[in-house]
Amino acid sequence: MPSHHQDYxxxxxxxxxxxVNADELLPVLTAAMPGWPLTPCAAQTQSPEICVWxxxxxxxxxxxxxxxxxxxxxxxxxxxSVIADAAGAYFYRHPELVGLHCGSVEINGQLVIFPDTYxxxxxxxxxxxxxxxxxxxxxxxxxxxxxxxxxxxxxxPRLRLPLPDAMSLEFRQFVQTHLGPQDARYGYLRLDNTQxxxxxxxxxxxxxLLIDRDESLNEPQLTRLQPxxxxxxxxxxxxxxxxxxxxxxxxxxxxLQGLPCFLLRYRDAxxxxxxxxxxxxxxxxxxxxxxxxxxxxxxxxxxxLEPTDARQWQASEAAFEFxxxxxxxxIAEEGGAIHRLNTTSRxxxxxxxxxxxxxxxxxxxxxGFFAGAKFEQVRQDVAQLLAQFYHAGLIKDVxx
Numbered sequence: 001m002p003s004h005h006q007d008y009x010x011x012x013x014x015x016x017x018x019x020v021n022a023d024e025l026l027p028v029l030t031a032a033m034p035g036w037p038l039t040p041c042a043a044q045t046q047s048p049e050i051c052v053w054x055x056x057x058x059x060x061x062x063x064x065x066x067x068x069x070x071x072x073x074x075x076x077x078x079x080x081s082v083i084a085d086a087a088g089a090y091f092y093r094h095p096e097l098v099g100l101h102c103g104s105v106e107i108n109g110q111l112v113i114f115p116d117t118y119x120x121x122x123x124x125x126x127x128x129x130x131x132x133x134x135x136x137x138x139x140x141x142x143x144x145x146x147x148x149x150x151x152x153x154x155x156x157p158r159l160r161l162p163l164p165d166a167m168s169l170e171f172r173q174f175v176q177t178h179l180g181p182q183d184a185r186y187g188y189l190r191l192d193n194t195q196x197x198x199x200x201x202x203x204x205x206x207x208x209l210l211i212d213r214d215e216s217l218n219e220p221q222l223t224r225l226q227p228x229x230x231x232x233x234x235x236x237x238x239x240x241x242x243x244x245x246x247x248x249x250x251x252x253x254x255x256l257q258g259l260p261c262f263l264l265r266y267r268d269a270x271x272x273x274x275x276x277x278x279x280x281x282x283x284x285x286x287x288x289x290x291x292x293x294x295x296x297x298x299x300x301x302x303x304x305l306e307p308t309d310a311r312q313w314q315a316s317e318a319a320f321e322f323x324x325x326x327x328x329x330x331i332a333e334e335g336g337a338i339h340r341l342n343t344t345s346r347x348x349x350x351x352x353x354x355x356x357x358x359x360x361x362x363x364x365x366x367x368g369f370f371a372g373a374k375f376e377q378v379r380q381d382v383a384q385l386l387a388q389f390y391h392a393g394l395i396k397d398v399x400x
Contacts, residue, residue, distance in 0.1 A: 007048055008038040011199050013089045015044050017082065021054040025075055031180040032079040032188045035154020035198035036086075050085045052078060064088070074183040083155055087141050090153065097143045097151065098251065104137035104150055105129040106197070107280045110206025111137060111150040114264075121213050121269060124167075127157045128269035130195050131174040132277050137197045145202075148255040154199035156180070156188045171270035208261040213269075220266040220275045228327035228340055229261050249329060249338060302391045304383040305359055312356040312398045313386060315349060332393035339392055345385055349394070356398045359383055 005020040017038065019025055029038060053060045058073040063085040072078040091099045102115045103122035107129075114122050126139035136157060143151035161182060163172055180190040197203070210229060231252055266272035305311075321330055328341040328349065341349055347369065351362055363379035370378070389395040 005043070007041050007044050009041045010036060010038060010086055010090070013086060013093060015041050016048050016050055016086060016089050018044070018048045018051045020051065022052050022059060024054075025052060025059065025078060028075040028079050028181045029082060031156070031190060032076075032158070033083055033086075033153075033155045034191070035152065035156075035193070035196055035201075037154075037199075049089055050082060052082065061085075076181050076183040076186055076188065079181065079188070080158065080186065087153060087155075091143070094143070097145055098248065100142045100144055101140065102142055103139045104142045104152075106135040106137060106203050107206070107277060109203070111142075111203040112207050112209050112280075113142060113150065113205065114209040114211050122211065123157055123159055125211060125269045125273065127159055127175065127189055128171055128273035129277070130157065130178075130189070130191060131171050131270055132273040134273070134277060135195060135197055136191065137201070137203065144205075144255075146251065148205050148259075149202040150205060152197035152199060152201045152203075154197065154201075156191055156196060158186050158188050161185060161187050166268070168268050168270045171268075174270075205255060205259055208259060210261070210263045212263065212265045213267065214265050215267055217265060217267045220264060220272040222276070222279075223263040223265075225261040225263055226327060228329070229263075231329070249331075302384075302387050304380070304387050307359075307379065307383065309359050309383070312358050313352055313362075313390070313395045314356040314398050315353040316394055316396055330394060339394060344381075345389075348382065348385055348389075352389075352395055359386060362386070 003020060004023075005018050006023070007015050008017040008019070009015045010017070026038070050063045051061070055071060058071060059075070059078040060069055060071055061078060061081055062069045063081075065085055065088060066081075070081070072081055087099065091097060100113065100115065102113045103126040104111055104113045105126060106112075114125065123139040126136055130136050137150055137152040138155055139157035141153055141155070143153065145151060159175065161184070163175060175187075175189065178189045178191060180188045182188070208229075210225065231249070264272060264276065266275075316332055321328060323329075326343050326346070328346040330339045330341060330349065332339070344366070347366065348362055351357055351365060357365075359379065359382060363375060363382045366382060367373050367375045367378045386395065390397075
């Protein structure tokens with residue numbers, strides 16, 4: 001059988017896809033990425049980065065991320081893989097942008113993003129916002145520029161199928177009406193240009209939304225968080241392999257100085273989307289109390305210092321500091337790990353930056369700072385914290 005192939009180009013990437021005897025895959029790709037259209041182009045002298053062949057058991061794909069190739073058993077699964085590789089090619093060609101793993105929707109002219117957490121339901125929540133009348137920028141990937149704007153890729157939300165019976169009837173009807181290409185596991189939604197932003201469309205960030213499904217709730221709950229909660233999620237949920245954590249935190253920090261961060265807890269995604277849409281931009285959101293209690297993000301399994309430890313401790317000179325609200329993010333050395341310090345651990349860090357102190361001296365100072373605190377309990381906590389700092393390379397023994 002003679003081989004037939006067609007090459008395609010994508011906005012911002014160039015010629016990057018070749019379909020070989022796989023013309024039937026094109027309408028699936030077109031439906032899965034309607035805002036990022038594939039344009040036929042002249043046959044390339046060198047094979048494009050992403051190549052897909054028809055295979056007796058499905059499709060065979062090769063790409064930079066799949067150097068040995070991969071067999072995909074359905075057109076929808078292949079579309080998902082192609083889109084992931086196309087997004088990778090897009091960010092490789094645009095190092096000035098950071099790619100975030102998040103859902104993103106436009107509400108009242110601002111972009112609300114919810115970073116990826118395992119099985120938290122960000123794709124379902126993204127689709128629920130579309131059903132509630134909001135425009136989607138993406139359910140999995142968003143480009144972020146240095147001006148604090150989110151840039152859509154133009155990829156439709158992909159839902160896990162079948163939908164749970166517990167989902168609201170109105171949402172299930174919306175999905176049924178808009179369901180496009182699907183297989184036994186996933187389905188893409190067919191959204192028009194009022195429901196889905198096209199490739200390259202921009203919107204300023206308005207808030208970070210951390211999400212948590214809780215079947216015990218009767219109605220959604222929204223809690224105002226510390227800015228550091230949003231920064232921490234963005235640092236964990238990006239794929240800017242070309243940038244160090246230090247470079248990323250320097251880029252994210254200015255964007256988050258005035259960006260609110262919330263925790264949305266809900267039982268039903270559609271109810272949550274409707275509930276939040278009605279309240280967005282109102283005084284109700286601004287009046288929410290700062291109730292989160294961030295912690296020092298260092299291991300808890302490290303043995304605490306002995307109560308008799310008399311070593312003098314001082315902050316490491318090589319550390320980088322990034323303040324955000326009441327918190328502080330510290331990097332012990334160039335290219336090192338990021339450590340998140342809450343109010344208490346930040347106070348200890350400040351003391352050790354001022355002068356060398358031993359366990360008892362730090363504990364005595366903090367006991368006076370926290371009214372009603374007992375010295376023995378404070379020393380126990382400080383002994384654990386100093387051990388964690390030392391293990392992380394944030395402090396050193398001045399007499400060592």
